[in-house]
Amino acid sequence: MTNCLICDDNDHIIFVDKYIHQFEEDKKYFDDAKLYKCNACDFTFVNPMPDEKKLDYFYKKIYSSKIRPPYFALEDSDVQKSHFLKDKNLSYLIYLTSLIDFKKIENIFDFGCSNGDIGYALKKKFTQLQLNCSESDEFCKNILNERGYKNYDDLNTIDKKFDLIIATHVLEHVTNVNDLFKKFKNILNPEGYIFFEVPNCPKEYWENRIYDGSHLLFYTKKSMEKIAKLHNLEFVNFSFSAHSFEDDYMYQRNDQENAHKTSYKYSRVIKKILPTSIVSILRNYKRGKEGREISKLDWFINNTGKNAYMRGILKKI
Numbered sequence: 001m002t003n004c005l006i007c008d009d010n011d012h013i014i015f016v017d018k019y020i021h022q023f024e025e026d027k028k029y030f031d032d033a034k035l036y037k038c039n040a041c042d043f044t045f046v047n048p049m050p051d052e053k054k055l056d057y058f059y060k061k062i063y064s065s066k067i068r069p070p071y072f073a074l075e076d077s078d079v080q081k082s083h084f085l086k087d088k089n090l091s092y093l094i095y096l097t098s099l100i101d102f103k104k105i106e107n108i109f110d111f112g113c114s115n116g117d118i119g120y121a122l123k124k125k126f127t128q129l130q131l132n133c134s135e136s137d138e139f140c141k142n143i144l145n146e147r148g149y150k151n152y153d154d155l156n157t158i159d160k161k162f163d164l165i166i167a168t169h170v171l172e173h174v175t176n177v178n179d180l181f182k183k184f185k186n187i188l189n190p191e192g193y194i195f196f197e198v199p200n201c202p203k204e205y206w207e208n209r210i211y212d213g214s215h216l217l218f219y220t221k222k223s224m225e226k227i228a229k230l231h232n233l234e235f236v237n238f239s240f241s242a243h244s245f246e247d248d249y250m251y252q253r254n255d256q257e258n259a260h261k262t263s264y265k266y267s268r269v270i271k272k273i274l275p276t277s278i279v280s281i282l283r284n285y286k287r288g289k290e291g292r293e294i295s296k297l298d299w300f301i302n303n304t305g306k307n308a309y310m311r312g313i314l315k316k317i
């Protein structure tokens, strides 16, 4: 039996299930992962954790590659750059600027920021902002550079402090959450903020889940409260957000089905004419995108009871 990755206790640990991979080929990166839950923290985690080197390779080269949903790397650079005003990012802007006075914020650090849309959008309005990040994905590096981000390879080498740390859809991908929060606190100014958004994984989430990959940690409101307490952080706000669990399952199923069709067609057609396979990937990409457009409004409204995700702002005390 293993210890909880939040409270470090093993009194309340139960075995949950075997890990369900998103795609067959992910097995080689995630090994023989199993899921355990700490009932005291209402928190589920993978054990054993995947090998760090394999995981690094996965996030650098595989995670955003062309044949995987959401087919991010297929879009040309101009389309990718226009995403900073998409519904999800606008929702973050409304949330953040309602709760934080950005005139007082000098610098931002976005951990696992992808193309850095949130900081880039904020800087359009608050021009004093300095943008910093840590993003290993090779598909994002050019745009981050163009947008003026300073990209740190390693959190341990950062020698300055930030007023706001952003971590959206990244805390579920790390292997050690306490270690990460310790590092966050080291690089956070006094009274600095941490903004997070993660999938919400209470009992209802586990009833019909489609797959676990590539998440390693599965939080609930209670787990986030435990983490905040442990690291002396106070909640400025906590909200449930985004769509329902049912919609989330639908998107996951669509992504998996489309990717299977795509990889089948891809392997068959690639021998003949390459452009045809690209067309089919693009078609599947559009199909997945349409489904997401329907629940657009839910991105802008917090605490609707549609709670596939949860978000919060924590403050250093």
Ligand SMILES: [Zn+2]
Residues within 6 Å of the ligand: 004, 005, 006, 007, 008, 009, 038, 039, 040, 041, 042, 043
């Ligand atoms: Zn625990």
